[in-house]
Every structure is written in structure tokens, then in C-alpha cells.
Amino acid sequence: MGITDMIASFILDSLDEADGVLELQRSDLAQRFNCVPSQINYVMSTRFSPERGYIVESRRGGGGYIRISRVQVDRETLLMHVINAIGSALDETSARAIAQNLVNSGALDSNTARLLTAATSHRALIKVSPALRDTVRADIFKQVLLYAV
DSSP states (O other): OOHHHHHHHHHHHHHHHTTTEEEEOHHHHHHHTTOOHHHHHHHHHHHSOGGGTEEEEEEOSTTOEEEEEEOOOOHHHHHHHHHHHHTTOOOHHHHHHHHHHHHHTTSSOHHHHHHHHHHTSTTTTTTSOHHHHHHHHHHHHHHHHHHHO
């Protein structure tokens, strides 16, 4: 089991014990697993995303924390949460991962996810300036999700 899996497993177990809402210190968690805080950020963004049924709030700094809440939301709320979380730029790898997570959660059907992945692929955006590609990808991704809502 890799460090990412160990951290995720620890958080899931702690969430179960805390009845679905957990507050952690990023630095304490990094120290516990002998890793850098960015590893904790990676786990949060890949394993505890809205499309997987979690809301993650964080505050950085000395008194900073990470608050993870397990939620059950309807499809439309989940899609709107993802749209808001995407921001102004989206790389191709993240777009693929988000689309797959939405399929896994039942928010998108696999055909829509394949079309979304194709429309935001490097190949589809090859004529867009590299400096603008991630911005255009984010815009396309959000517009398709808005249509799906």
C-alpha cells in the first residue's frame, strides 16, 4: 500500500469515527505519515473531491486546518459544485479524472463523459495557443456540464 492509499485510508477511518465531518491539521497529518504537506493536498484533491461525495474546506497558515465533510447531494448540486471547483484553467489529465469521477458517482453517463473528454483533449484543442489551452478546456468542460444540469 502506497503512502497516498495509507493517508486516504486513515482519513476515511477517521471520518467514519467522526460521523462524517472531520477537521485535521495539514502539518500534523504530514508529520504522522512522514511526507510533505503537498502530498496531503494531492490526497485531498484526488480522493476527497465533490464528485466523490466530499466537501473539503481548508485554511492555510499557522492555525490552518482541513475540514472534510461527507455529503450526499443530488446530481444537479454535484455538477454545479464541480463547475465551481474547476476555476479558470483545467489541464487534460484533470479533465479526464473529473469526467471519470462523475461517471463513477453516477452524475454523468459514460457516453457523455467520453464526448466531454474528446472535446477537451489535446488533439481537439491543438489549434488553440498553448498559453490559452487550459483556459479554453475549462470553459468547454464547464459549458458541457452546465448543459448536463
